[in-house]
Amino acid sequence: MADIIQLLPDHVANQIAAGEVVQRPASVVKELLENAIDAQATEIKLLLKDAGKTLVQVIDNGVGMSVTDARFSFERHATSKIKAANDLFQLRTKGFRGEALASIAAIAHVELKTKQETDQVGTHIVIAGSTVESQEAVVTPTGTSVAVKNLFFNIPARRNFLKSNAVELRHIIDEFHRVALAHPGIQFSMYHNGSESFNLPESNFRQRIVNIFGSKTNEKLVPVNETTEVLTISGFVGKPEYAKKTRGEQFFFVNNRFIKSAYLNHAINAAFEGLLKDGAHASYFLDLTVNPETIDINIHPTKTEIKFDDEHTLYAILRSAVKHSLGQFSIAPVLDFDRDANFDTPYNFENKQAKAPSIEVDRSFNPFAEETASKQSFAPKFKKDKGSSWQGLYTNLDLDASGTEAQTDARAMRFESGEETSNMFEDASELDKKQTTYQLHNKYVVSTIKSGMLIIDQHRAHCRILYENFLKHMTIKEAVSQQLLFPVLVFLSQQEMACIKSVQSDLEHTGFVFANFHNDHIEVSGVPVNVPESEVTVILEQLISDIENEVPDSHFSATDLLAKSMAKSLAIKRGQSLSLLEQEHLVNSLFACKDPNHAPDNKTIFITISVDELDKKFF
Structure with a gap:
């Protein structure tokens, strides 16, 4: 029998390794940024086009590479970080496998420009699909520039798995944040399609987080x-x-x-x-x-x-x-019952000097001076009689200017009286005749039907009602908005801001009105009807969470996701008490929906129990 095991060609092995190392443009960004950090760069610039699908370029001012190192860096398992197996347990650098550049070069067009400080000219290498097309001397600044173009150009199946530009850009920003936060002493900047997204100067850790x-x-x-x-x-x-x-x-x-x-x-x-x-x-x-x-x-x-x-x-x-x-920092309660919190020194006053107390004396005060007659005449007189009835407390209070008791006309006095009510049990019986719904444990609404009883989950039912209403408003683009007296400021990160901008038009069709978009916050001047002002921030945060978790792409309806998220945020919660009128309105509105059986997340809204099933329980 002939031998069937053979070694893979290098370009095939590189593509297999690329499947592990390079999953999307964000993976390329991570590898190139870490290489720039290992090269002792103090300024790193990231350039992107079409969310990295067309171009990912990283420019740094690091130590650069020699001609031999520049060529050798694209070989498999070529690295300067380790020389022996024991070095794997002493790693303080980023890249050490020696697979990144080789894997990237196997699935993209790569251009490398690099120069060391001691060299007069640098090196320019062009590689496409693991094949070196050219290598020549070039004039370039000290440092390294790596441009990765047309990612997955020779693997169209992998390229089809990439999501929309908005989703891929979100993953790139995540990787950029992780690298930038880990190295606040390095200046980072990021540009997407020619516009600046981030410019992070050299700072400490807290300033980097704030930036x-x-x-x-x-x-x-x-x-x-x-x-x-x-x-x-x-x-x-x-x-x-x-x-x-x-x-x-x-x-x-x-x-x-x-x-x-x-x-x-x-x-x-x-x-x-x-x-x-x-x-x-x-x-x-x-x-x-x-x-x-x-x-x-x-x-x-x-x-x-x-x-x-x-x-x-x-x-x-x-x-x-x-x-x-x-x-x-007094964020969590301290269980020390012997400690008196009044003796705690606030952190703002910990390093301040104590201020000497001052005494002010009223030198014109004379405790032996007699009161003037005019003061005495206007002073009210109270009778102190412990044995008198409660009416005696109010005698001699109505005095005129001369001190005599004012006359009160009894005919001008009005007395409050409560409304007469009939027997409460008669009312209850009348109410029972009209009542068709009941609330169970503030979670379920129970209603009667011909064949038995209906038990409705109030939260899911309201979700379905709001979901269909929001979809309707977004489709016809005629939502009613209520204007706020003062705009609500919602503070967001740039990534969250981009997420809101991607669904801004759909939000406006539901009734939201955005006055201004600033660097770190949004001004909301209008909200949909019946949306409380205090819930605006919660709704937008919930929306961002849903978008990030479900990651909708071009094949997913952003309108549907938006309607689901807002319905989930605004629906009445389990544990909320409903009046009889609210219960009836909820039931009627539910069965007016197109699909009253399932919530937007495809969960069951109600169940029915027939009279026969109830009868069997008593056997």
């Missing part, structure tokens, strides 16, 4: 600092009252590398236990510094997952550090 997520974020941050033999924790957590329904502001960094860890995230949730509303997620920006020998970052191709030697200890320390910070 990315808006100036309003500064007042939300609570510092967390803890140093132990196992690890060092530094960073910030968000105050509980500013918790959002989205997980967008949750960042863990281990040795300046962004990671995802459900286990450590659970430690944060445990520290916030009892402080967050249902469905809300705490914000955190935490940098953990550990010994590289105690972690393994080589367990995942994208290096976003890390294996720790002793996860239980890290969990306990992280939970305690966050809980201590929340208590230290």
